[in-house]
Amino acid sequence: xxxxxxxxxVKLEIRGVHKAFDDTPVLVDVALTVAPHDVVCLIGSxxxxxxxxxxxxxxxxxxxSGQIVLDGIDxxxxxxxxxxxxxxxGIVFQAFNLFPHxxxxxxxxxxxxxxxxxxxxxxxxxxxxxxEGFGLADKAHEYPDRLSGGxxxxxxxxxxxxxxxxxxxxxxxxxxxxPELVAEVLNVxxxxxQEGMTMVIATHEMGFARxxxxxxxxxxxxxxxxxxxPQQLFTDPQEPRTRQxxxxxxxxxxL
Amino acid sequence: MTQSPIDEVERRxxxxxxxxxxxxxxxxxxxxxxxxxxxxVIVFGLILWVVLTxxxxxxxxxxFFNWFHxxxxxxxxxxxxxxxxxMFLVAEVLILxxxxVVAMIRALRGPAFLPLRVIxxxxxxxxxxxxxxxxxxxxxxxxxxxxxxGVPNSRLFWGITALVISYAAYTAEVYRAGIESVHExxxxxxxxIGLTQGQSLRYVIVPxxxxxxxxxxxxxxxxxQKDVALVFVLGVREALREADIYNARTFNYTSYIAxxxxxxxxxxxxxxxxxxxxxxDRRRKQAMST
Numbered sequence: 001x002x003x004x005x006x007x008x009x010v011k012l013e014i015r016g017v018h019k020a021f022d023d024t025p026v027l028v029d030v031a032l033t034v035a036p037h038d039v040v041c042l043i044g045s046x047x048x049x050x051x052x053x054x055x056x057x058x059x060x061x062x063x064x065s066g067q068i069v070l071d072g073i074d075x076x077x078x079x080x081x082x083x084x085x086x087x088x089x090g091i092v093f094q095a096f097n098l099f100p101h102x103x104x105x106x107x108x109x110x111x112x113x114x115x116x117x118x119x120x121x122x123x124x125x126x127x128x129x130x131x132e133g134f135g136l137a138d139k140a141h142e143y144p145d146r147l148s149g150g151x152x153x154x155x156x157x158x159x160x161x162x163x164x165x166x167x168x169x170x171x172x173x174x175x176x177x178x179p180e181l182v183a184e185v186l187n188v189x190x191x192x193x194q195e196g197m198t199m200v201i202a203t204h205e206m207g208f209a210r211x212x213x214x215x216x217x218x219x220x221x222x223x224x225x226x227x228x229x230p231q232q233l234f235t236d237p238q239e240p241r242t243r244q245x246x247x248x249x250x251x252x253x254x255l
Numbered sequence: 256m257t258q259s260p261i262d263e264v265e266r267r268x269x270x271x272x273x274x275x276x277x278x279x280x281x282x283x284x285x286x287x288x289x290x291x292x293x294x295x296v297i298v299f300g301l302i303l304w305v306v307l308t309x310x311x312x313x314x315x316x317x318x319f320f321n322w323f324h325x326x327x328x329x330x331x332x333x334x335x336x337x338x339x340x341x342m343f344l345v346a347e348v349l350i351l352x353x354x355x356v357v358a359m360i361r362a363l364r365g366p367a368f369l370p371l372r373v374i375x376x377x378x379x380x381x382x383x384x385x386x387x388x389x390x391x392x393x394x395x396x397x398x399x400x401x402x403x404x405g406v407p408n409s410r411l412f413w414g415i416t417a418l419v420i421s422y423a424a425y426t427a428e429v430y431r432a433g434i435e436s437v438h439e440x441x442x443x444x445x446x447x448i449g450l451t452q453g454q455s456l457r458y459v460i461v462p463x464x465x466x467x468x469x470x471x472x473x474x475x476x477x478x479x480q481k482d483v484a485l486v487f488v489l490g491v492r493e494a495l496r497e498a499d500i501y502n503a504r505t506f507n508y509t510s511y512i513a514x515x516x517x518x519x520x521x522x523x524x525x526x527x528x529x530x531x532x533x534x535x536d537r538r539r540k541q542a543m544s545t
Contacts, residue, residue: 055443058447060443060446060447083446083449083450083451084449086446086447086448086449087448087449089447090447090448091443091444091447093440093443093444094440095440096438096440096441096444097440097444098444099441099444099445099458099459099463100463101462101463101466110448110450110458110459111448111449111450114450114454114458115448115449115450115454116449156444159448160447160448162448163448163449
């Protein structure tokens, strides 16, 4: 699975980010540095701010204060063009990623054709290459509703890769899937890590986080309470709240 | 000896416990159709009998359902109706286009678009709050009376313009409901692959939105198809005006019935088509979600 050009690796720095929806704080003084080629997993209960943080990095949600710096450029400054910044990142959500009225191939080529002005033939050639690399070539001309949930999420990842991002943001991409479809999606993400993709992943799959992450961050009520390499965070958490969260996961048989 | 359903399944196999269409249901279906037919004949027969035997009927028939006057008035009413149909077609195309632009402007986000959004919301609120007949009179008589150079002074032109302005406001709200029915992740996905707001709307949101509101748009077709007759107040010689002229000359109302028949010939098939389409759409969505 080396059809994807080797990513250069990009450094992401999140500095003192605050975000509130109306009067409810969702991110409180969040600081996080992701080194090039690193994979950082965000864990924490629903509503802890994982999704919002990813959407802030992708500039889909404006922050209230703080800075998000990508390779030395403050992407939250009003002078940058958010459309340009987004091109260098890929984001995949929990569900409803694919455009249901377009075939798989058109989903993938829409960005390259309309944003980068690449011709249809060239864009489709590249899309087919990507699809072949992910074992989805035979689905190219299907509509999304003909695909399984796992296939849909893999196509969504392929679509994000089509604009050759330096940074991938994955927002609970397996949460809406049937259990037997989770592995195929996680394997794709493992493949991306091997190629050196820089990634920030919000996930409820603790086993996967332990496996793939260089660092794991535990978010609680909009704060990063604790961040550490996975071995340390999962075996010897320092914060009582982290211990409590992990204990519940263990009790539920999910770790 | 009583048998549990489980025994029954073992004895007869799973197919036979709940056959697709048990014979009894088929019999009931046939009986139901018979009852429906008989009761329909009785009810409608009674209504007809009451109407036709009433003392007032000869007068009603003479004034409303007079074959002679129907034939006499029909050619003029029909040629007027042809004008209605053309007005409807021109207006509908303009309405669908203008309303879509209005709805897309309303859906734009970000502070830079605030003035545009204010204009659009004001337009929708003002126009929807004013009787359509008032708009037709105001533009149809008012604007030509100004005798502005370079401005058309045809009442027909301004009548259609009033219809378009009014209907576009309503239709824009129909489109807006469609745009809001598309999942937020779709918008975010579109933006995340680098599309601008306008491109996201054009390629991703609007195609799905329009599909979601086709039944509501068809409903608007039916409504406009009749409302074009409102321009008769401007003296435009469409079907209703022709019927009116005939009535003024003969004091017989059959000409109105002739006009009504023509409007119904168009609106009833469209109404049936809307129902059929909505039902098919609902079935498809159900099939997809299972």
